[in-house]
Amino acid sequence: MIGSGTGAQQQIAREEASGLIKWTRNNRRAITSTLFLVVMLIGFTMANPEVFSQFKTYRSVMIALPVSIFLVVPLVFVVTAGEIDLSFPSVVGLASYAFVSIVDQGGDPLLGIAAALLVGAFLGLLNGILVVRIGLSALVATLGMNFFLRGFINILVEGFSIAIPEVRGTLIHTLMTDDTIHIVGNQGIPNQMLWALAFTALGVFLYNRHSFGARVHCVGDNPESAAEMGIDVDRTRIMVFIFTGIGAALAGVFSVMINFVWWPTTGDGLLLPVLAGLFVGGTPTWGGIGTVFGGAIGTTIVAFIETGVIAAGLTGFFTQFFYGLIIILSLIFQRFNGGRVR
Amino acid sequence: MKNDYIIELRNVTKSFGNVNAVDGISFGVRPGEVVGLIGDNGAGKSTLIKILSGVHQPDSGQIIVRGREVRNWNAAKSRDAGIETVYQDRALAPQQTITRNIFMGREIKNRFGVIKVKTQYEEANRLMREIGFTSKVFDPDSPVATLSGGERQGVAIARALYFDADLIVLDEPTTALSLIETAKVFGFIENVRARGRSIIFIGHNIYHVFDVADRFVVLDRGKVVMTEDRANIPAAEVLIKHMQEIAELGHATEASPA
Numbered sequence: 001m002i003g004s005g006t007g008a009q010q011q012i013a014r015e016e017a018s019g020l021i022k023w024t025r026n027n028r029r030a031i032t033s034t035l036f037l038v039v040m041l042i043g044f045t046m047a048n049p050e051v052f053s054q055f056k057t058y059r060s061v062m063i064a065l066p067v068s069i070f071l072v073v074p075l076v077f078v079v080t081a082g083e084i085d086l087s088f089p090s091v092v093g094l095a096s097y098a099f100v101s102i103v104d105q106g107g108d109p110l111l112g113i114a115a116a117l118l119v120g121a122f123l124g125l126l127n128g129i130l131v132v133r134i135g136l137s138a139l140v141a142t143l144g145m146n147f148f149l150r151g152f153i154n155i156l157v158e159g160f161s162i163a164i165p166e167v168r169g170t171l172i173h174t175l176m177t178d179d180t181i182h183i184v185g186n187q188g189i190p191n192q193m194l195w196a197l198a199f200t201a202l203g204v205f206l207y208n209r210h211s212f213g214a215r216v217h218c219v220g221d222n223p224e225s226a227a228e229m230g231i232d233v234d235r236t237r238i239m240v241f242i243f244t245g246i247g248a249a250l251a252g253v254f255s256v257m258i259n260f261v262w263w264p265t266t267g268d269g270l271l272l273p274v275l276a277g278l279f280v281g282g283t284p285t286w287g288g289i290g291t292v293f294g295g296a297i298g299t300t301i302v303a304f305i306e307t308g309v310i311a312a313g314l315t316g317f318f319t320q321f322f323y324g325l326i327i328i329l330s331l332i333f334q335r336f337n338g339g340r341v342r
Numbered sequence: 343m344k345n346d347y348i349i350e351l352r353n354v355t356k357s358f359g360n361v362n363a364v365d366g367i368s369f370g371v372r373p374g375e376v377v378g379l380i381g382d383n384g385a386g387k388s389t390l391i392k393i394l395s396g397v398h399q400p401d402s403g404q405i406i407v408r409g410r411e412v413r414n415w416n417a418a419k420s421r422d423a424g425i426e427t428v429y430q431d432r433a434l435a436p437q438q439t440i441t442r443n444i445f446m447g448r449e450i451k452n453r454f455g456v457i458k459v460k461t462q463y464e465e466a467n468r469l470m471r472e473i474g475f476t477s478k479v480f481d482p483d484s485p486v487a488t489l490s491g492g493e494r495q496g497v498a499i500a501r502a503l504y505f506d507a508d509l510i511v512l513d514e515p516t517t518a519l520s521l522i523e524t525a526k527v528f529g530f531i532e533n534v535r536a537r538g539r540s541i542i543f544i545g546h547n548i549y550h551v552f553d554v555a556d557r558f559v560v561l562d563r564g565k566v567v568m569t570e571d572r573a574n575i576p577a578a579e580v581l582i583k584h585m586q587e588i589a590e591l592g593h594a595t596e597a598s599p600a
Contacts, residue, residue, distance in 0.1 A: 025483070026483060210455050210456055211455045214445075214446075214449055214457060217435070217437075218435045218438060221435035221438055222433075222436065225431070225432075227417060228397050228433040229448070230416070230418035230421045232418075288436075341436070341437060
């Protein structure tokens with residue numbers, strides 16, 4: 001009813017707004033992207049019922065998808081705060097390098113994780129200082145950081161990768177990446193997917209129910225008003241960069257744990273798919289609003305595109321074409337949830 | 343006179359580049375009084391308000407809250423001192439809900455920072471009724487962008503009401519409001535005064551200021567050029583005449599200078 005009919009009809013519809021209608025109205029961006037994912041999967045299933053009725057198809061996507069989710073959740077906060085961070089691929093690389101070098105030298109993986117989180121948080125703080133304190137453009141400064149940190153990695157390791165097969169069978173590796181919930185035979189939902197879901201839930205909670213999330217919204221919507229109401233705008237902005245650094249560190253650690261190998265290029269291919277997932281999920285570019293759950297759904301949409309295109313019998317040449325098509329289509333759908341405000 | 347000010351500024355200055363926006367102002371507000379702060383564009387009203395509300399830090403001078411000097415003054419400290427400012431631009435975040443705007447920067451939360459969503463929603467609902475929002479078209483979850491100018495003003499005022507401020511600063515509260523909405527703002531001011539709270543009312547429209555204020559403070563080029571009780575000014579026209587003299591001579595001829 002809402003959104004159609006005359007003004008008077010609309011008014012009546014709102015007067016009768018039940019809990020469900022309100023919930024729909026408050027979560028319409030996430031609902032739109034979820035519907036989009038469902039429709040896309042139905043389309044893929046019709047194109048190739050055999051592949052898309054098998055659990056292993058979904059499992060193969062769920063192996064690497066969590067890496068993107070650890071990135072997209074904090075990025076929703078960054079974009080909502082009116083900023084952008086393009087340095088995360090290299091932060092993934094450098095933070096996971098800290099992890100892998102400690103494990104490679106016989107160190108405790110937990111110590112390695114702590115080191116990775118520290119490196120990620122520090123690089124996030126560095127981004128925050130460059131953008132907020134020194135006042136550089138977030139777009140350009142974090143793009144510069146992305147090149148700078150990747151260059152730093154290359155100088156550090158001179159092209160060599162590091163394998164850590166010794167983590168196989170350790171408790172921490174089992175907890176992070178084995179299949180605990182079995183679906184078909186001994187194949188199940190990879191644990192990293194459960195961790196990613198928990199991280200998403202934490203993100204949703206912080207974003208909607210915590211004062212940090214409320215302040216991120218206000219800062220991105222109208223920084224002058226936020227400052228007038230006593231919000232420490234600079235601090236809030238720096239915190240979202242630190243949060244992204246921490247998310248990138250987790251993404252990096254999971255990536256290495258899944259592959260048993262750290263490459264100097266670890267994280268490199270994530271920039272565009274993760275950003276596409278973020279915006280496809282329903283977080284607009286202009287700040288002030290967004291959806292963490294939608295972001296996770298958006299990265300899932302992007303993750304399924306390649307599988308779906310190949311399964312539909314098209315060659316890999318079509319992948320990019322469909323990436324573009326789906327990004328644009330989803331933005332058109334999100335347009336019904338409100339146009340640009342700036 | 344006994345020093346019973348809620349807040350007092352002593353010799354406060356603030357300059358931007360080589361413009362002395364506030365040039366040695368001393369000024370205080372007593373409990374329960376409505377101070378009309380007037381002056382031409384560029385007189386320093388807005389800067390003075392932003393110093394009071396903590397958005398700007400003064401370059402020099404003292405800020406004294408209830409007899410005690412406060413250092414490192416900022417917006418959070420100002421709100422903690424019981425000062426709520428209703429800015430000319432309403433200080434709203436348009437894409438956010440009415441509830442989030444009312445509690446911006448001061449959420450109702452537990453000690454872990456978790457917002458009490460239901461309490462906030464109910465308080466926002468109660469406040470909206472209290473300030474006369476009877477429309478069913480919007481509820482506390484509606485984004486502020488869907489409201490009219492007067493309704494937005496209502497949200498900004500609801501904020502000041504909720505936090506039960508000792509001093510409410512109204513910066514040009516009647517600008518761009520309809521007659522009915524303006525009358526509502528005046529009703530609100532009377533209400534606040536009746537509760538023994540203080541108000542600083544900033545306005546261009548001298549008739550509006552004259553109708554509500556107990557005392558007038560006139561600014562010109564960053565200085566207080568006149569303070570006068572309402573009792574000593576027979577009519578708004580007299581005040582306007584003073585203002586014209588100030589604009590021409592830099593001081594008033596009849597009323598006692600500050």
